[in-house]
Amino acid sequence: MRVVSLVPSLTESIAVTHAHLLVGATDWCTHPADLDVVRVRGTKNPDLERIEVLAPDLVIANAEENRAVDLDALRARGITVWMTSPSTVDEALDQLEEMLLAITDDIPAWLRAARSVWSTSYDGPRRSAVIPIWRRPWMALGRDTFAGDLLTRIGIDNVFADSAERYPRFDPETLPPYDVAVLPDEPYAFAPDDGPEAFRQPAKCVSGRHLTWYGPSLVEARALLSEQLR
Numbered sequence: 145m146r147v148v149s150l151v152p153s154l155t156e157s158i159a160v161t162h163a164h165l166l167v168g169a170t171d172w173c174t175h176p177a178d179l180d181v182v183r184v185r186g187t188k189n190p191d192l193e194r195i196e197v198l199a200p201d202l203v204i205a206n207a208e209e210n211r212a213v214d215l216d217a218l219r220a221r222g223i224t225v226w227m228t229s230p231s232t233v234d235e236a237l238d239q240l241e242e243m244l245l246a247i248t249d250d251i252p253a254w255l256r257a258a259r260s261v262w263s264t265s266y267d268g269p270r271r272s273a274v275i276p277i278w279r280r281p282w283m284a285l286g287r288d289t290f291a292g293d294l295l296t297r298i299g300i301d302n303v304f305a306d307s308a309e310r311y312p313r314f315d316p317e318t319l320p321p322y323d324v325a326v327l328p329d330e331p332y333a334f335a336p337d338d339g340p341e342a343f344r345q346p347a348k349c350v351s352g353r354h355l356t357w358y359g360p361s362l363v364e365a366r367a368l369l370s371e372q373l374r
Contacts, residue, residue: 153357328352
């Protein structure tokens, strides 16, 4: 099997146990750090010609992270595309298992561990949060997002969960009531000196990889984010 991955978290999911199957990945595929494969540009502008030359049996993609026009172009070249589109933690775990079974005929130990970690329900105090993903303009997590579902499982309820949009724009000065602002370091690189100053309530900087990636990071995401959001 020859695989090209256009999704950083799925690149990591394959590479940690079956790196030999990967022949190509995007420039944004940063984990594992020693991954040595052909780079095919970004998630939004993949080099279609280079991918075709790699002769993959499968290209791994995500409905939100990758553009439909690029995936259709790959299909038109006779390349099979495997799509993922989780909007909850459970969907992410199930889609990871389906993908890895198809590619490797194996369920890796880290995926079993991730299922175990997220199988326990949360019964502590709850807080409401705004979860920005961009500024200039300000945008936040809205309805039906994987990261939003993940946060509910550690006691953080998204104030925009009922938004008509998945990523609504907002004004920090006119937010609905909230307890905390959750600022991931990706896709926008929020940092202690870039973001928290815009919010009247406490703002917490967290790992974007652990909040938004679905893959091996799920094993430690629950404990790490719970600590960062204490």
